[in-house]
Amino acid sequence: MSQNPEIGRSIRTGGFATNYHDVGTGAPVLLIHGSGPGVSAWANWRLLLPTLAQSRRVIAPDMRGFGFTERPQNPADASAYNMAAWVQQAIDLLDALGLEQTDLVGNSFGGALALALAIAHPQRVRRLVLMGSVGVPFAITPGLDAVWGYTPSLDNMRQLLDIFAYSRALVTDELAQLRYQASIQPGFQESFASMFPAPRQAWVDAMASSETAIRALPHTTLVVHGREDLVIPLKNSLQLAQWIERAQLHVFGQCGHWTQIEHAARFAQLVQNFLTEADGQAA
Numbered sequence: 001m002s003q004n005p006e007i008g009r010s011i012r013t014g015g016f017a018t019n020y021h022d023v024g025t026g027a028p029v030l031l032i033h034g035s036g037p038g039v040s041a042w043a044n045w046r047l048l049l050p051t052l053a054q055s056r057r058v059i060a061p062d063m064r065g066f067g068f069t070e071r072p073q074n075p076a077d078a079s080a081y082n083m084a085a086w087v088q089q090a091i092d093l094l095d096a097l098g099l100e101q102t103d104l105v106g107n108s109f110g111g112a113l114a115l116a117l118a119i120a121h122p123q124r125v126r127r128l129v130l131m132g133s134v135g136v137p138f139a140i141t142p143g144l145d146a147v148w149g150y151t152p153s154l155d156n157m158r159q160l161l162d163i164f165a166y167s168r169a170l171v172t173d174e175l176a177q178l179r180y181q182a183s184i185q186p187g188f189q190e191s192f193a194s195m196f197p198a199p200r201q202a203w204v205d206a207m208a209s210s211e212t213a214i215r216a217l218p219h220t221t222l223v224v225h226g227r228e229d230l231v232i233p234l235k236n237s238l239q240l241a242q243w244i245e246r247a248q249l250h251v252f253g254q255c256g257h258w259t260q261i262e263h264a265a266r267f268a269q270l271v272q273n274f275l276t277e278a279d280g281q282a283a
Helices: 041-045 083-096 109-120 142-148 154-164 173-183 188-195 201-206 211-215 234-243 264-282
Strands: 009-013 016-023 028-032 057-061 102-107 125-131 221-226 247-252
Touching (some): 016 041, 028 083, 028 109, 041 057, 057 083, 083 109, 102 264, 109 125, 109 211, 125 264, 154 173, 173 188, 211 234, 221 234, 234 247, 247 264
Parallel strands (some): 028 057, 028 102, 102 125, 125 221, 221 247
Antiparallel strands (some): 009 016, 016 057
């Protein structure tokens, strides 16, 4: 077993192997990470995984181009990095695990992906959680432009962490060093740089689902956002809460783009309560 906690299990999804974490037993929930430099499912969800795993089966994959999922032979080949391909990877993962339906939690970029998946395969999703989500039209923020435009250096990573988190107490030298080292692993920056080249508004637009499709979603959906988010604007979540018929909205004050880290215990409790409600209905 690898000493690196970011490396979990490996499973074939289409033509490549996906690195994923699979912990706990019970009703399944699939966690889809965001798109920061050096990101992995583990880095995004490490605080949520053990809590949710106490009562359900939690699956957290590295989407292709991120983390330790197998990259294309040329990691700079951006043709593999698009919504349709990522949705297919998630569906292939569910199929490989023999799961007909799952709850779905998407963070930021992962929110856009969760939306697209729920729209394309509504029967595969039970409940939906969208956190600091992309997936509706918006003008790219300076924060998101900086995240996607990251070039590796310790100083650049420290500046990005300042953008991500509301509280400076979270932005330690140790964390900056850890995330910088994660961003310079072999193949990581090549795929990251090819995914979101300038002008980056194009990638915001490419991740958006249509208003008609979002309004037609039948799923009970929890929409979560940090009030002080500098990466994805709060108005995205207000828009989603208006468009999705069965929506609930929760806004955390004193919170940036890292709800699941900045308010870890509260976020876990919120998601747990939301999903447990559906367990009761299913029973």
